[in-house]
Amino acid sequence: MKDTARDNRDLPSGFQAVKDAITSRRSIRAFLPTPIDPQLLEEVLRIAGTAPSGSNVQPWKVHVISGPARDRLAADLLAAHQAREPEAREYQYYPVKWRSPYIERRRATGWGLYGTLNIQKGDHEASLRQHGRNYELFDAPVVLMFTIDRDLEMGSWLDYGMFLQNIMVAARGCGLHTCPQAALANYPHIIKRHLGIGDDQIIVCGISIGYADTRERVNEFQPDRMALEEFVTYHGD
């Protein structure tokens, strides 16, 4: 991505650290087995909990899953994926009917990722295997699973996104990387069974978290972003 920001000498003090944490976040899809210091992770979650939310409702609930519990969950999710068990998401993430410009962006991201891995168009086996890496949690030592009370409204989902982004940015501040994963919400019944979660909750998504395996090609993939002019409109006089 092009960095057209002003010369760093012009930045207010402290801004560089914030900028680095935000812009060095990217979705990592191969992690090292290196464990995460539980106190560090706790601090990341504590900081993330300072996120704003309408009327300070704080709709987030997090399950931290590591060790044998993580392995058992991943094994069951992967088995469901490999058995092509029908997905049973509790909410619609994507548009029912894709249209321009979103469909092009979606395709560019998918093809870009598979291109990085030399997966050819039409190689369904390889595509399926790569999709299955979601359920292996990309080998991350910890997965965070997020739920929301079923009766909360769209505003709380907006709040939730701020909390999730806080986690991912705070993680960068201490050398951790993340991958947000809506794919994990494809099998909510499996997650609920493992974690003892009732149907009053919706599985929002998961975040795999750990240290990036920088030797893995998949982590080289960095999708483009729109130019500023494409998404900003200024109004003055």
Ligand SMILES: Cc1cc2nc3c(=O)[nH]c(=O)nc-3n(C[C@H](O)[C@H](O)[C@H](O)COP(=O)(O)O)c2cc1C
């Ligand atoms: C809520 C959310 C869910 C996502 N779900 C997945 C997922 O299930 N699997 C995956 O590999 N990436 C997933 N992503 C990552 C996106 O593909 C990624 O954010 C996007 O392509 C931009 O790339 P970057 O995160 O590396 O900047 C998700 C991102 C978000 C914000």
